[in-house]
Amino acid sequence: MIQSVNPEPAAVRRNSGKDHELAEKIKKEVQAVPAIYDVAVIKGKREVLVAYKVKHMQRFHMKRIEKEIKEKLEKKYPKETFIVSSDFKIFIEVLELKKRMKDKDYSEKDSEERLQKIIQFKKELT
Amino acid sequence: MLKGKQSWVFHNSPVIEASAAAGGPFEAKGKVAKDFDILHDDLWMGQDSYEKAHTLLLEEAISTAVKKAGLTRQDMQFMLAGDLINQITPSSFAARTLGIPYFGLFGACSTSMEGLALASFIINYGGARKVVTGASSHNAAVEKQFRYPTEYGGQKPPTAQWTVTGAGAAVLTDCKEKQGKLVTKSATIGKVIDMGLSDPFNMGGAMAPAAADTIVAHFKDLQVEPSYYDLIVTGDLGKIGQSATVELLQKEGLEMDTKSFKDCGLMIYQDDQPVQSGGSGAGCSATVLYGHLLNEMKKGKYKRILVVATGALLSPLSFQQKESIPCIAHAVSIEVHP
């Protein structure tokens, strides 16, 4: 956790190639922002959760960066709903969810439920 | 008899029959620990408040001094005592236990010499035949009232002084057999002097002018030279106060020899004890004089000494109201009767 982990983008719908493709594209998009170094993307059934880390010297502008990324993504993918967070806890949660999703027995329904929890969590903290 | 402007000479030479000192754990690690009659290894001293422990210290010092004089407390006609706590309750409560007719004194840290001067005066003029006098302070009780809680992590500057936990007491009598005994010869009562200093963490600096004033007055009134005394000892000036006093005296034409000019606040603790500028408190001069110094005199190290106890007459309230610190010093000379 100390180093950057650069997690693979993931989608709740395991077999949806389209979702995976979209997550991949979004990750690249966000990673292109110079102030950011570690990006995790999960495409849920409705929302897309984007968690990332901000380079330390840029942390002063964290709020602005968050806004910019959200606007940029919403402009580019107007059909999607984005949940964007730089919070460390959200990042941990995303990694945890990804770990669980690797397990074949962890159903898509469970994944989606957990994702919703994280989203709820993110909404509560502001 | 009044001599000069503000001094008494005791022609009948009141005898210091016996003296005793009681101290706390911090004093037990100090430089003059062996001269304490009683040392406690706990600040609470088995009591349920520091104020009660404070009272106990004075009771013990007085009882021990009376016992060492071969007397009982019923033999005592008067008791003169004081301390730093609000309304000097520890001294008054000790007087309640001891049942000796009592004068409560307040002269802050100069109380020890205020008591000794008055006790000598009473004996000298036949106002009593046996009197006991003492002064005491308790570090935690005094800190609680004047400064911060003892557990509070405030940083004390290097000018601060450490309040002594201790009590000293002496029994004075009009005994006719004086040869070789310790007697009080004279006393100089100081006036209140305020040089405008207001830092409660630098008492020594504030008290130095009062000490210098009393010392100058003493030599002027009695018309003797400083070399008359083997030792001139101040109460609790600490490092800053002492060097400032030396300079002030120099200006008045009195050269002080560092060997014969000492300070109780610098004598009581080891150099490595964390007391910043030195010891202070009413118990400081009382324990060092009634414990260490009188022992040294009995051993013959000193024949004549002048004790100048200094006091800072402030209260937490006066300090918070931005008042400066008025100070006072009283001097008493003690000699071995030839």
Add this chain to the structure above:
Amino acid sequence: MLAMFFWAFIIGGLICVVGQLMFDVGRMTPGHTMSTLVVVGAILGGFGVYEPLIDFAGAGATIPITSFGNSLVNGALQEADQHGLVGVLTGMFEITSSGISAAVVFSFIGALLFKSKG
């Protein structure tokens, strides 16, 4: 994450140095120093510069007493955002309450458990 620890140490330490200078050079009592720092924190919070500092230094900015002033202001502003002027009063302790309630609760427990060591 390591950078976070590093900057928490540096910023936290520097705020303490400011306090030390107020003690030693400004000759202020601890009470005056802490009160001043809290006021400074409240003003920085009002200008919106304290929150970015927290983002940057984490505990280095939340642990010093200055953050107390900042969170008081933020609590008041958040509530004011929703309820107008009255919120300034009612929201004040929204965020800070944990510090004060912890201090009160633990002091009482401390007083029950411990005797002054002198």
Add this chain to the structure above:
Amino acid sequence: MGKKKMTPEQEQYKKLEQKHELKRPVLKNCLKAFLVGGTICLIGQAVSYFYMYFFHFTEQTAGNPTVATMIFFSMLLTGFGVYDHIGQFAGAGSAVPITGFGNSVISAAIEHRTEGFVLGVGGNMFKLAGSVILFGVFSAFAVALIKTLLIMWGVL
């Protein structure tokens, strides 16, 4: 502090006294304050990561339990009589962090226990920290009020 007019004699003595006064080792004190203050914040950071990893707290919300935990540590150190020694060494390094606020409340509470729980502990608990709360709350009130009014009037 004393802004009162001093007599020439007093001025003169003040100068004399200042020569003898022991200088405060400002640089050394600052270094110690920096190291200890920094370390306390470092510990605080570790505690907040602890809350993020093992409990349901985010970077934003971990602040509250962290503060409470630090005050808990402060209670233990104060109760065992360690904090005042740290304070003498570190000066502002241990006074400025929230642990110092905790220490000022807890030390007063322990100190006045002998006067009973109502008049002693209750009455004196905030005798040192009270001014911090007063000035914190009042300045926050003023700042928030001004800012809210400015926003309402459309200045900001």
